[in-house]
Each structure stands twice: as C-alpha cells, then as structure tokens.
Amino acid sequence: MSDQEKRSPRSKKVTLKKSRGRTVSSQRWLQRQLNDPYVQDAQRLGYRSRAAFKLIELNEKFHFLKPEMRVIDLGAAPGGWTQVIAKQVNPDLPKSQIIGIDLLEMDPIQGVTLCMGDFSKDETIEQLKAILKGPADIVLSDMAPSSTGYRQIDHLRITVLVEEAFYFAKEVLVEGGTFVAKVLQGGVDGGILNILKQSFETIKHVKPKASRKDSSEMYVVAMGFKKQLQ
Numbered sequence: 001m002s003d004q005e006k007r008s009p010r011s012k013k014v015t016l017k018k019s020r021g022r023t024v025s026s027q028r029w030l031q032r033q034l035n036d037p038y039v040q041d042a043q044r045l046g047y048r049s050r051a052a053f054k055l056i057e058l059n060e061k062f063h064f065l066k067p068e069m070r071v072i073d074l075g076a077a078p079g080g081w082t083q084v085i086a087k088q089v090n091p092d093l094p095k096s097q098i099i100g101i102d103l104l105e106m107d108p109i110q111g112v113t114l115c116m117g118d119f120s121k122d123e124t125i126e127q128l129k130a131i132l133k134g135p136a137d138i139v140l141s142d143m144a145p146s147s148t149g150y151r152q153i154d155h156l157r158i159t160v161l162v163e164e165a166f167y168f169a170k171e172v173l174v175e176g177g178t179f180v181a182k183v184l185q186g187g188v189d190g191g192i193l194n195i196l197k198q199s200f201e202t203i204k205h206v207k208p209k210a211s212r213k214d215s216s217e218m219y220v221v222a223m224g225f226k227k228q229l230q
C-alpha cells in the first residue's frame with residue numbers, strides 16, 4: 001500500500017477556545033495545523049513535513065523516482081521530500097546517490113548527503129557538482145524564499161530560484177532526465193518556459209491536492225531531458 005493510500009480518514013475539527021497569549025496570526029496558524037489532515041498523516045507516517053505528500057502525489061502521477069538513481073533535492077529542509085526520495089530510490093543500491101541542500105541545517109537521513117548552503121551562490125553550486133559522482137537522473141526544487149509580504153517581490157524571488165535551479169539542472173542532468181520545481185500560479189514565466197520546452201520532451205504544470213488551496217504554488221514537471229541539444 002502506498003503512503004497516499006495509508007492516509008487516514010478525516011478526524012473531527014479542533015477549535016482552540018483560548019488564545020493563551022498567542023497573537024491572532026499564531027492562533028490562526030496553530031488552528032490550521034491542528035486541523036490539517038496532511039500534518040496529522042505526516043506525523044503518523046514519520047514524515048518531517050506535510051510537503052512529503054506533494055512529492056508522493058507527483059511521483060504517483062509521473063513515476064519519475066525509481067530505485068538506483070542519482071537525485072538532487074534543492075531546498076530540502078526539514079526533509080519530507082528527501083525521505084520520500086530515499087524510500088523510492090534506496091540509497092544503499094550501488095549507483096544511487098541522493099543529495100539534499102538547504103540554507104537550513106537538517107537532521108541526518110540514512111544514506112543521504114546533506115549540504116547546508118545558499119543555492120544562489122556559485123560556491124554552493126560548485127560544491128554540489130564536486131559531490132556528484134556522475135550525471136543526475138533528477139533535479140528537484142521545492143525551494144521557496146521566505147515571504148516578504150509583497151506579492152510581486154515574492155514572485156520575482158521564486159522565479160529567480162526556479163531559473164537558477166533549471167540552469168543547474170541543464171548542466172548536471174543525464175539524457176532523458178527529469179526536472180521538477182515549485183513555481184507560482186500561472187506556471188513558469190514565459191522566457192524560461194520556452195527554454196524548458198526546447199530542453200525537455202514534456203512539460204506539465206500540476207497543483208497537487210496536498211498543496212494548500214490558498215497557496216499560489218504549483219509544480220512544473222519537465223521530463224525527457226534533451227542533453228544533446230544543449
């Protein structure tokens with residue numbers, strides 16, 4: 001049974017009666033966490049974040065994670081996606097390699113190489129390339145900059161991260177490889193979408209059920225990398 005199928009039936013809604021000194025926004029956040037079925041299922045199944053279910057859903061749709069792959073997970077903390085990758089790829093197989101990178105420190109995951117650094121910096125990209133033992137089968141990015149509260153600035157910052165992730169993927173992906181990245185509603189911006197279309201056989205935009213309805217995030221899944229044409 002897949003972890004998606006193991007998800008439990010919904011429990012009764014929890015209402016916080018007392019604020020106990022919490023601010024209105026933290027009260028709202030706590031209430032949402034307590035009533036979020038994905039948060040409950042992540043805890044029950046041992047995932048570090050509810051985000052794990054987004055990758056599970058994407059993989060159940062596109063089947064890009066397979067045993068014995070070289071995978072790079074950008075924006076990996078706290079590690080929900082990395083756990084899903086490790087489960088599907090099996091880091092103990094001889095040709096497997098899983099690398100996770102984030103600005104934040106992460107608790108270890110068996111068989112995974114974790115790096116702490118800013119992906120926007122050249123030295124971090126060089127470090128990743130030095131660790132890679134060969135071309136990557138998949139580059140995934142769930143990177144999201146912390147919100148400034150200004151929609152347009154946030155959009156611009158995530159667009160820059162997606163572009164950086166894509167140019168990195170172009171350098172390290174194997175022929176036929178896959179690139180998955182978090183983007184904002186409306187999908188990948190025009191210019192980069194055209195380059196993506198030239199570089200991959202198929203491009204799909206998906207909003208997984210586990211992605212909150214009020215969030216403008218969605219994912220681009222680009223499969224069938226055409227290395228020869230780069």
Ligand SMILES: C[S@@+](CC[C@H](N)C(=O)[O-])C[C@H]1O[C@@H](n2cnc3c(N)ncnc32)[C@H](O)[C@@H]1O
Binds near residue numbers: 076
């Ligand atoms: C939504 S979280 C990722 C959740 C993760 N996929 C999981 O399943 O647990 C986004 C992450 O992107 C990271 N991030 C944002 N900008 C980054 C950058 N420039 N370099 C590396 N990581 C970055 C943040 O620190 C944050 O941990």
